[in-house]
Amino acid sequence: MVFKLFKNADELYDEGKELLKRGEYDKARDYLQKSIDKDGGPDDAAAVKVALIDLKDRLTNVNAYQNLLAKLEAFNEDRFEFGLSEVSRSELITECQLTIRKIQLLSSGGEGQQLMDKAQKLQQLAQDYQAQIGDRHLIVLELFKNDTSVTGMSEFFNLMAVSYECMSDAVVWENPAQAAEYEQVAMGYRQQNGQSGDTNMAKVKAYSTTCTCWLCGRIATGEGIHFYTAPADVSPALDDKDKPTARSRPDAPGHIYICRACYSAVSNRSDEISREYYNQAVQEMRAMEMRLQAQIAALQSQIAFARMSR
Numbered sequence: 459m460v461f462k463l464f465k466n467a468d469e470l471y472d473e474g475k476e477l478l479k480r481g482e483y484d485k486a487r488d489y490l491q492k493s494i495d496k497d498g499g500p501d502d503a504a505a506v507k508v509a510l511i512d513l514k515d516r517l518t519n520v521n522a523y524q525n526l527l528a529k530l531e532a533f534n535e536d537r538f539e540f541g542l543s544e545v546s547r548s549e550l551i552t553e554c555q556l557t558i559r560k561i562q563l564l565s566s567g568g569e570g571q572q573l574m575d576k577a578q579k580l581q582q583l584a585q586d587y588q589a590q591i592g593d594r595h596l597i598v599l600e601l602f603k604n605d606t607s608v609t610g611m612s613e614f615f616n617l618m619a620v621s622y623e624c625m626s627d628a629v630v631w632e633n634p635a636q637a638a639e640y641e642q643v644a645m646g647y648r649q650q651n652g653q654s655g656d657t658n659m660a661k662v663k664a665y666s667t668t669c670t671c672w673l674c675g676r677i678a679t680g681e682g683i684h685f686y687t688a689p690a691d692v693s694p695a696l697d698d699k700d701k702p703t704a705r706s707r708p709d710a711p712g713h714i715y716i717c718r719a720c721y722s723a724v725s726n727r728s729d730e731i732s733r734e735y736y737n738q739a740v741q742e743m744r745a746m747e748m749r750l751q752a753q754i755a756a757l758q759s760q761i762a763f764a765r766m767s768r
């Protein structure tokens with residue numbers, strides 16, 4: 459029997475495959491990488507598997523998906539094994555491409571028109587998930603999270619909801635009633651996806667609530683954006699519960715509605731007053747500190763004098 463000191467690339471690769479089946483990803487990666495170093499090429503199945511393992515803990519990292527995508531595009535088999543699963547190369551390529559777009563889009567910010575553009579792209583992406591993955595579940599989540607609940611369709615509903623939420627954010631400053639309509643649509647998509655849609659409902663309610671400002675009498679729509687609820691001492695004689703148009707206080711007692719303009723004027727003025735008091739207090743503290751320092755110095759010289767004359 460010949461004692462074999464070094465394993466060849468195929469043996470290393472097979473060892474890596476076995477470790478993958480047992481879910482020992484780090485060890486599997488070592489063996490697969492060694493087999494690539496010995497005998498691998500860019501079109502190697504081992505390269506695809508290493509890229510997949512590297513993705514495992516970086517599921518929101520664009521570079522990890524781009525790396526996997528490059529390895530898959532260079533690879534020329536239709537299907538390959540990964541652990542106990544069999545993976546379709548073309549399906550995984552599609553999933554990588556869509557996921558890269560999704561991560562990039564969701565991490566982009568902006569306001570106004572930028573948000574409207576983002577919403578448009580999110581809808582396009584949602585439709586691509588629907589058309590290209592449909593009822594199939596996402597491969598990566600199955601491989602690493604054992605989760606087969608996320609499908610092309612659930613991604614479609616989710617992204618459509620996010621798209622309408624983006625549009626709502628884009629217009630709420632100018633047009634809260636329109637924002638409330640967008641939130642309503644978003645809620646529908648969330649509910650079709652098995653979510654409660656409670657956050658959307660709360661926004662629909664807030665954005666479509668109209669009030670009369672207690673201070674200036676203007677009508678404002680959009681609670682939390684264009685008007686606020688503020689604590690106040692409302693005596694019964696002042697109450698306007700039966701006012702037919704927009705209310706100037708909520709049902710909760712001891713509160714009134716204030717429009718954004720009045721609210722900001724009052725709070726800016728109160729900030730100014732607080733700042734004046736603060737500066738005054740600091741000044742008085744400094745004066746007191748100087749007086750105390752002077753007294754301490756006087757006492758110290760008296761003690762020194764007493765010691766000398768002992």
Ligand SMILES: [Zn+2]
Nearest residue numbers: 671674717720
């Ligand atoms: Zn007002």
